[in-house]
Amino acid sequence: MGVILDGKKLADNIIEELRTASLKLTKKPKLAVIIVGDNPASQIYVRNKQKTAQYIGFDSLVISLENNVSEDSILEHIYILNEDKDINAILLQLPINEKFNKKRIIEAIEPIKDVDGFTSYNFGRLALGYEPFSYPCTPKGIIRLLEEYNISLEGKKAIVIGRSNIVGKPMALMLQQKNATVICANSYTKNLKELSYMADIVISAVGKPKFIDSSFIKENAVIIDVGINRVNDKLTGDVDFESVKDKASFITPVPKGVGPMTIAMLMENTLNLYNIQSRLIL
């Protein structure tokens, strides 16, 4: 059986390190999370982020808004957070109701407080190969996890299935920067199996339970499962774990794989923004 890429364990270690680093600070880094509406999954995510921040020793602020709030009112909250010197990091919990102009709201976040790296400025710097203020948390966490297990990327073929702005697109860009050859697949892709079968590293972010089985992967492939699908109240990934586990050389579980890494990277990004802002004030 392939080695389990233990995202939970690595994330816990990173969180402990952040906690140690945080104790030495004279002022607490502060993360603001804006959540709009009452999506139960989003509420759980936000609570986890808040709890982790508190454990590390960060301050956090959650702004909960109803779905009937005006878009201007959401923007107003962001402007206030942008100006507030005590706030280092701002996160808009996604998804938000489609009636809102998501891109306009995200764009209102000051790039230097954009902890997800989703503003045009930060995303552009990432795409151009310049360091952004923040790298998007999920792909950053995946790269970190691969590095932890000494899985090299240079010259490797990686397929990224899915092209969301949150995972697929930044993942493909970051893999290219690590000198991987990247195949960017989407819902229009033909012969997906054939392409996936060529890949040394398969990263699935499509949101379909058990979409990837052993017929998609070659012997000794590395499998990264970004899917978080709820089936009968149970979390399951995009990958049929039982089907591929013996063929893969490394594989992330769901849960306890990519998910915890995303939260750990969010915390690291928060501290990073705090440090950048502290240097600017000096």
Add this chain to the structure above:
Amino acid sequence: MGVILDGKKLADNIIEELRTASLKLTKKPKLAVIIVGDNPASQIYVRNKQKTAQYIGFDSLVISLENNVSEDSILEHIYILNEDKDINAILLQLPINEKFNKKRIIEAIEPIKDVDGFTSYNFGRLALGYEPFSYPCTPKGIIRLLEEYNISLEGKKAIVIGRSNIVGKPMALMLQQKNATVICANSYTKNLKELSYMADIVISAVGKPKFIDSSFIKENAVIIDVGINRVNDKLTGDVDFESVKDKASFITPVPKGVGPMTIAMLMENTLNLYNIQSRLIL
């Protein structure tokens, strides 16, 4: 033999259309080009851009600086152009001497005057799938040329060889937006031939003369040659035209393929920025 994708003809048509549109304007769009140093190829490119702008009826301004100019002085020129209400479009001719911080200089250009789309803000909007003020000229010209010949991209496999910020990276992002499956290859790619052989569309931007021969392409592939290599004072592309021309379904020549389209798109981008800025003033 494959159909020649006649970039020169399409570019000429676009330039004529821009000329007609330009005649109706009360004020002339104005393009500023900054050139640093005395690279002979760059000087020819700048002269061509200036001549084309004048032909269309645009105003143009060329700022020629010596290589021993200070970086701050280049930035100062950009700040003045940013503020100048008569200037609609600013272009930094590349390459510039490596002693300069290219990214800092490009970033100084106001995104709304960034005619190449190379600032983080515009590149980020492109990457995120939001409309930038300008799309980079070369990949935009290639997409336009493919559209002109009714070559569909949806569900097609395209390989982009090369990952520069000017061509390869924005090309891959734009192809993805057109629902193509994109293989992003670079100098570390292994089995390039095998990958290229799978592709319906091969886009080469590596800068090696006759790098792509018929062994790289499958029957009826579409070949886009972005290479501009000077061999014995003659322009030659990345593609061995004679070797692939009978196998390809469509192919761009060098010269008169991608090159003229790049200039035509620069002119279209200039008019587009003029129009955006005019609307903002009203």
